[in-house]
Amino acid sequence: MTKTVGVIGGMGPAATLDFLVKLHHATGAVEESDHLRVITDNNPRHADRNAAMVADGPSPAGLLAETARGLAAAGAEFLVMPCNAAHSWAVDIIAATPLPFVSMIDVAVATVVAAVPEARTVGLLAVEATQASRIYHNGFEAAGIAVIAPDMAAFMPLIYAVKRGDTGPAVRAAMAAQAQLLVDAGADVILAACTEVPLVFAPGDIAAPVVSATDALVQATLAAARSLSG
Structure with missing residues (x-):
């Protein structure tokens, strides 16, 4: 049982x-x-x-x-x-x-560390509350991994669009673009750290490792x- x-x-x-x-x-x-x-x-x-x-x-x-x-x-x-x-x-x-x-925070951090052991910087696709509370920052910093965040002015409207039910091609492309910007800024791995993100973004959407906190x-x-x- x-x-x-x-x-x-x-x-x-x-x-x-x-x-x-x-x-x-x-x-x-x-x-x-x-x-x-x-x-x-x-x-x-x-x-x-x-x-x-x-x-x-x-x-x-x-x-x-x-x-x-x-x-x-x-x-x-x-x-x-x-x-x-x-x-x-x-x-x-x-x-x-x-x-x-x-x-969810502890298991997502552990998954990133195990999946991409060479990672030194994680791109955190997470909303303002998650970023401000530093719940992921604390876990990653303890593991020696730096955290970089997307531009909230661009990222938050995408999250609210998904919450409204918009999971169409434009939102999907924009979310992938946000992830790519983090890779361009030095992220070794992307963590989808908002449960709306996997509704419009998946591993394979960009040419970099992606971990889903939901998964x-x-x-x-x-x-x-x-x-x-x-």
Whole structure:
């Protein structure tokens, strides 16, 4: 048996669905019953993480903690959250329940280090809240890897376009261009560190290594569900 996954979702909803689909396909199930039990709260009512971090907007901490408690009450045995920026409030989630919490940030950093061991600079395709809180900077700097960020004035409109449902060719081309600018500025590897990014950008879109934090969390979720079983 495997442990039941609790997913703190909705940030945004399409990104959560992308995570769930990837988790489903990565399970390698032969029978229907081989799949994980996943309890998901795909709630888009969380306060805007960027406004909370950089513009003195309302904090998402309270609802994140409430969601964690709800998932625990529903039967989740560990928690994951397919939103990078919301990890800026991970301490509130961890304090809300005794359940293990699998950090997307930690597993993405570890994946980059393992996948591109020679990397000395990572290009961080991440929103303002993630950049400002330095949750990735701290992890990469501890590993001796520098972080460079895209131009937020160009990058943020792309993220909001994806949240509105625009995943067309123009947005895809613009996201790839943002990644290429980071490579041109010295990035050895690109980390898709916003869960909207993989909806319009994938490895192979540029001629440089690309790691998806969503994919890293998928693999960590599978490992946690299986290793925690007993």
